[in-house]
Amino acid sequence: MPGGTSLSPEPDRRLQTRAVHPPSPPPQPGEPLALRLDPSTTFSFSDAGAFARASAEKVGAGYTYSRWANPTVDAFEAAVADLEGAAEAEAFSSGMAAIAAIFLSMCSSGDHFVAARQVYGGTHELMESRLPRYGISARIFDVSDFAGIAQALEGARLLFCETIGNPRVQVADLDKLGALAAEAGVPLVVDNTFASPVLCRPLEHGASAVVHSATKFLGGHHDLLGGIVCADGAFVRELQELGRDFGATLSPFNAWLAVRGLATVGLRVDRSCSSALAVARSLKSHAGVAAVHYPALEGDPGKNLAEKLLGGMGGGVLGLEVAGGRERAARFQEALRLVTPAASLGGHHSLLVHAASITHTQLSPEELESAGISEGFCRLSVGLEDPADIASDLICALDSSG
Template identity: 35%
Template structure:
């Protein structure tokens, strides 16, 4: 199979088909018969993430991501935290991007440092500012497209720098998805995803993914086994279902996001629109080079009228649901200050480019002109 959509549909599927079922069944069993002569870790058990449901999903994700191995977890944060806790110990340092998802930022600012792990922040968009990492640095951690300002780093330079200094490189590719970006092709050792978002795409399951080098995935799996971050059998089934239509959905979401961003860009009620598909975005050229010019399904904009007006806009749409998350078939609108970055100190939020007046839109697969019309009835037209 050469086509990406064909890999999404057929990659990793069990052959021969189980009982002739075209769609792999739900293996709703927590435990399985032991094979005589085999040890504990050779047996199947749901907490060990090695049931038939997990095996098929891991195989599909490995093919889709183009990696040696893949592993599913109970959420995106389970994927992120288990990965970092596997690779880091007391006295180590993680070199992390300065603009991160609020949950990740909170984890690095809180629990990680209480466990004796240092954090060094860098601007992944500016290689000239990196210098030499602190002694004890073990991991470089960044995001493919930052949430919610949609910045894109210099990833080839980042992985070269990490390799030069002996760091394991990890990237959160949730916003980009494997449709737009495959980190392994740019030298990343591991990638993580909140599969709750676009990989599943239907807003009905929480899941995470870790993909990359086989030796590292095995280590992360051992940690995940102990933390209990396995994915339930029914969630495996739902995630498998969602992955098969990933490209169809992401293509439409990118089209919609660009249409909405073009409407907002230059609107009198908007200070600035953050979307890398726009020529005005500071990372538009990288978007062209890395993602073929498609900026993903998420955009944000700073409302000229301040936080109160931003809240009014985010709660007055009729088609868009006022809700967090992204990557689903329904378009969602929210203020990041009250959702993804609510746990971040307000002053730090502003430094990250996430003021209270910022609104984020995660585009679904509706007709783009209807999404624009929904904003017009709230904000008025451009002229």
């Protein structure tokens, strides 16, 4: 009966039972092109032995419970592992959950690790305020202080950095850091959120693991929170245990949105990069701008590393130092009409945040200064609008805030 339903052969069941166990339509040939969204938290087995095996093994012998594994989340993990050139991946409920899982799975009380200073404010908070409560300490260095990093790696559990640091967009010399880590026998873990696998695959540069906030470029539409770590099987196994014990698993719906976003990640990142460069060039000489930081911009200190690691691209985010400090930066932000003052980055809308008052409030004035974040520093995530409209909105807002 094509298109019809096979009615349940249990006519004596009452309405409420039939409502819980409705009849299934008969299977038909034809596979869906879109990824199936599997929201089920639990999975049934008619074979008791297979159920027991799947429950005991937890991974690879069948789906039992979605905190352990879920088909839609597995599809997202396979897709990102493939793009990063990794053997496996483990997804988490957010980028921070993924980063926290890395530190907690690799370090025990009394351990230390080494990290670059040029990382997201939330990661600073985790490293400097939260982890010490568990007896884990971070030794933090400028990402280009190779001598300091090499010395601190002695006895460390891992080295952590971002490919393009949030928010000052300094590019890390991954080859050099990878070599230092290898010499010390310590894994290099790279947050590749800003670059995305479109621009850089850190495993090709000596990293042992790559982490993403999938909330950003991977998802790309400001509608999901997620995180993912790509690495080899042994590394991922540890993270799976920890993620499941802590319950930090990604929801199937967010995994589904992320896979949908991934289909266009190459196109979106290319467009964000070319627009960001155009915007950086048009703002560079504006009187209301003290400095523009963008690794692909002529004269930027990150240009050589961008050539070496990012195929000459600079990513979709740029740093804008508004002349006149905090007050003018606030007026500038309020005068914007297209670019939206909002946290986050890497999506289709262009977003701007004032770092000292929104994303990096955790840093003291001294820490802000040593991370190169001035009072007027704004982080601009360049979206998919026409670059001429983005530039003109920024220029009008600068003119009217002067």
